Amino acid sequence: MFEVFKSKDALFLPRKPRDPVLGKLYGLAAQINLKKVTRIQADFDPLYQNISSFREVLFFLGSSKALKTNETVIIKTKVFSDRREPLIQFTLEDGHKLKYYSGNLSTVNILEHFNSYIEKLAEKDAQVN
DSSP: OOOOOOOSSSOOOOOOOOOHHHHHHHHHHHTOOOTTEEEEEEEEOTTOTTOHHHHHHHHHHTSHHHHTTOTTOEEEEEEOOSOOOOEEEEEETTSOEEEEETTSOOHHHHHHHHHHHHHHHHHHHHHHO
């Protein structure tokens, strides 16, 4: 049941293996950049069956680290009770809107696409300037 300790040092507890999905998720969350975003609209029904990815994305968007990238961004949530699919809508500085219906998307999918889209916009701006 217990392994024999070969060392006279303090008790050794083996580390649990890291979860690769969680590592990727927190890595993507650390890359969130809201500089090009003016408004985030979040519409959801709390009793919808697949609401977890929506809540996780909203948690990461509202984190202090993400909000430091753009302190003037407006985050507005609307709660409905009509079983509609959760929606996260980003309004960008140039007027474009990104809509994510998160009922069938994972948190990683949403953050990957959002981060890659914002990176492309930053690259275009860097090329123009």
